[in-house]
Amino acid sequence: MSRTLTVAEMALREISRRRGVLILLALLPLAFYYSRRGEAYWQSVRFVSLGIGWTLSTAALFAGSAARAVEPRLRLSGYATHQLYLGRLAALWAVGLALIVPYFLLILIDLDQVRHGPVALILLLTVAVAAPFGLALSALLPRELEGMLVLLTVVAMQMMLDPDKAVAHALPFWFSREIGVYAIEHDAGSGHVVRGLVHALITLALFLVLVAVTSAVRLRRRPHVSMA
Amino acid sequence: MTVDDWLAAFAAELRRRRVEPAALVAEAAGHLRDSGRPPLQVFGPPTAYAVSLVDSLRGATTELRRPPSGEPRLAAVKIVKRYGRSTILDGVDLTVHAGEVVAVIGANGSGKSTLLRICAGLLAPDEGHVRIRGTLGYCPQDGGTADYLTPDEHYVLIGAGRGESRGAARAEGRAAAATLDWPRSSETVTARHLSGGTRQKLNLVLAGLGDPGVLLLDEPYQGFDNGSYLDFWQQVWRWRDTGKAVVVVTHRLGELDRADAVLDLTSRSAR
Structure with missing residues (x-):
């Protein structure tokens, strides 16, 4: 446990020193929010969650790529693979939680026509899914540019695709739309929340498994070495 | 640079090059004492003097290469x-x-x-x-x-x-x-x-x-x-x-x- 916390602490220190990234991380969702605030306030909730999802996934992508050079050495130093990715995930989740607090307060103050409990749920689930999503991408696509293009494509499709289409359900942040319906439309049933929650949990589980499997493969002890 | 400083720097450079400094430092100190002149005038910078001395001694120094003894x-x-x-x-x-x-x-x-x-x-x-x-x-x-x-x-x-x-x-x-x-x-x-x-x-x-x-x-x-x-x-x-x-x-x-x-x-x- 202490090793995982040490990795988390160092990952947080690394992220906190990327000031330019932190500023963009904080402000980009604001641009998403105000892009729809005027004519369609209900969409601004969905857009701000997508903005947070995108920026946090991007931060995770870069954190995962930067860690590739150090992680083999950390494995040789005695860390287990799961301590490395869980520590990094914990740091990213902490950053995400810090990020959503001011946005939740903004919505709380700025939008009184929405259900705020479901909005908080959307933001929490977005943080939960975005961090392993970015780490999984960094494992599958070691070059950051490729990962960025995939992230851009996912968010663009998330914005443009009809959410009722089956293919939209395969996108990682579909749950935000589904729970968002309940948050915004007062006559909507709680089935939207259940469906959104199930989607988010399945997506989260898939990404966690993907991160665990790719890390285990990349950082595995090769069988030709026997230690005594 | 005092004589002591010069001798200390000379000894440190010899150690870096894996040469036991005691005899060489004692010889240099004796020479400086006899001449009464500043070490930089007599020998030049201590590092450069140590390098030239080690180069001239190479082959005579006790360089390592020892057979493996551990497991x-x-x-x-x-x-x-x-x-x-x-x-x-x-x-x-x-x-x-x-x-x-x-x-x-x-x-x-x-x-x-x-x-x-x-x-x-x-x-x-x-x-x-x-x-x-x-x-x-x-x-x-x-x-x-x-x-x-x-x-x-x-x-x-x-x-x-x-x-x-x-x-x-x-x-x-x-x-x-x-x-x-x-x-x-x-x-x-x-x-x-x-x-x-x-x-x-x-x-x-x-x-x-x-x-x-x-x-x-x-x-x-x-x-x-x-x-x-x-x-x-x-x-x-x-x-x-x-x-x-x-x-x-x-x-x-x-x-x-x-x-x-x-x-x-x-x-x-x-x-």
Whole structure:
């Protein structure tokens, strides 16, 4: 446990020193929010969650790529693979939680026509899914540019695709739309929340498994070495 | 520069070059006493004088090369590695005992770094196996450090993996850095702002943290100045004297007398 916390602490220190990234991380969702605030306030909730999802996934992508050079050495130093990715995930989740607090307060103050409990749920689930999503991408696509293009494509499709289409359900942040319906439309049933929650949990589980499997493969002890 | 300062600097440079300084320092001190002139006038700068003296004595000094006496700590047996149709390593054997330094040399592309990565378990060979007794410290040729962490944070991170407390890891890292002529490793400068040579010193210090039994060093002195390079070899010998098995990948053929054994991968591939 202490090793995982040490990795988390160092990952947080690394992220906190990327000031330019932190500023963009904080402000980009604001641009998403105000892009729809005027004519369609209900969409601004969905857009701000997508903005947070995108920026946090991007931060995770870069954190995962930067860690590739150090992680083999950390494995040789005695860390287990799961301590490395869980520590990094914990740091990213902490950053995400810090990020959503001011946005939740903004919505709380700025939008009184929405259900705020479901909005908080959307933001929490977005943080939960975005961090392993970015780490999984960094494992599958070691070059950051490729990962960025995939992230851009996912968010663009998330914005443009009809959410009722089956293919939209395969996108990682579909749950935000589904729970968002309940948050915004007062006559909507709680089935939207259940469906959104199930989607988010399945997506989260898939990404966690993907991160665990790719890390285990990349950082595995090769069988030709026997230690005594 | 006083006589004492000059003699101290002269002795330090002789030690760096693995020459016992007592007799030579006593001789120089006697000469200075007799002449009554400042040492810089008589001998010039102490470092340059020590270098010229060691060069003139080379062959007469007690350079090492001693037979291995400890148990085998690393045994790589019949290692074969191919990339496509090209065979990089063809049945390479490498055995390193406790208290032994082995230099791995070879031309560019001869598989030096590949062999080390296979020994570290970071890369799988096509054939062969590796047996290691004890823990492993690995210094890669590049990478291996985190851009946005300070040296102290690196020590804590690696030390935690080895089961060391924060304080112990920091103290050990700073002490090891000081032996590499880097006394200010405790400063809060992130690794990305260190010079190339200093970053490699950090890399080397990290490899030795936690007292590993086997050290694999892949050209760790890239960017070192001459003094740091000599300090590096002093560190390698200290490790050897405490019973560690050390493998150093090097391309400096003139320095092979610093190791106890040499594995030449160029000659293997040329055969």
